Amino acid sequence: MRKAVLLALALLLPPAALGAPTPARAETGQLRIAQQFGIAYLPLIVAKEKKLIEARALADGVPDLKVEWLRLSGAAAMNDSLISGGLDLATAGIAPAILTWDKTRGKVDISLVASLGSMPNVLTTNNPNVKTIKDFTASDRIALPSVKVGFQPIVLQIAAEKAFGKYDKLDDLTVSLPHPDATAALLSGTGGITAHFTAPPFYEQQLASGKVHEVLNSYDVLGGPHTFNVVYATKKFVTDNPKVIRAFVEALDEANAWIKANPAEAAKLYIAAENSKLDPAFVESIIRDPQINFTTTPERVEAFVDFEYRVGLIKQKPSWKDLFQPGLHAKSGS
CATH class of the missing domain: 3.40.190.10 (Periplasmic binding protein-like II)
Structure with missing residues (x-):
């Protein structure tokens, strides 16, 4: 009788409940x-x-x-x-x-x-009047892949805090634009883009053109690599x-x-x-x-x-x- 009860339990209960090992969950395919x-x-x-x-x-x-x-x-x-x-x-x-x-x-x-x-990421500009971030004016537009929440805008905020004592001082000048599109706009002087905070190979490509110059390097802002x-x-x-x-x-x-x-x-x-x-x-x-x-x-x-x-x-x-x-x-x- 006891064997019959145990057999019935074995059929009704999952293996884990009876102490039997459960198969390992398969990872994503x-x-x-x-x-x-x-x-x-x-x-x-x-x-x-x-x-x-x-x-x-x-x-x-x-x-x-x-x-x-x-x-x-x-x-x-x-x-x-x-x-x-x-x-x-x-x-x-x-x-x-x-x-x-x-x-x-x-x-x-x-x-x-x-x-x-x-x-490093480098902020470049085609505006000859801009030597440091303190030289940007309301007519400048700084292209970034994603405003406020992206890597470049936050590095720009760190730099702005050091330069102005106000980390969001330049936020109103930033616009969202993918790196390839921003590079094209900066080098052609179209679309109102006067600066671009970007990564390799885009800043090297821009600097090699002779049409832009460097404003700041993120390694300098962060104190190293x-x-x-x-x-x-x-x-x-x-x-x-x-x-x-x-x-x-x-x-x-x-x-x-x-x-x-x-x-x-x-x-x-x-x-x-x-x-x-x-x-x-x-x-x-x-x-x-x-x-x-x-x-x-x-x-x-x-x-x-x-x-x-x-x-x-x-x-x-x-x-x-x-x-x-x-x-x-x-x-x-x-």
């Missing part, structure tokens, strides 16, 4: 990644073209991972798509990523996955897919090592992937620039945190380890 424009995204381009993520995922026990690549411009578009479930990994500047981390706490919850590298762009995801996605996340970071590390060892080939790959008309030697010179370091290790992230917390843009004051997923904590971040 699809990874949707969005990137923006510029050489800052070269590690992702290399990983895409060489299928490094798929290879690393297979080695880590995730077979047949399908990687889908999307192209968006600006932190706002990235966040909307990530939060709505339209993508799994978003990319944006470190400054807006910190804002997103803070604003989504207790709701969606964001986890930064990896840095894409440290590199700093992380530019990062990859981030919802905390749930990171927690549910540890093998995929590990494979992704390993793929970026592999891509970074390949870029440093093969700058000429990396330049050609970038030009082909982006359908760029830039001279390969010009792109190679940018990749070789000692100011640029392709690395997954976060650098001077807490300098951005300090500013954003001090002026009230964020409510929490996280360390870099609070921001980034545990797989990065063994790195010498800052």
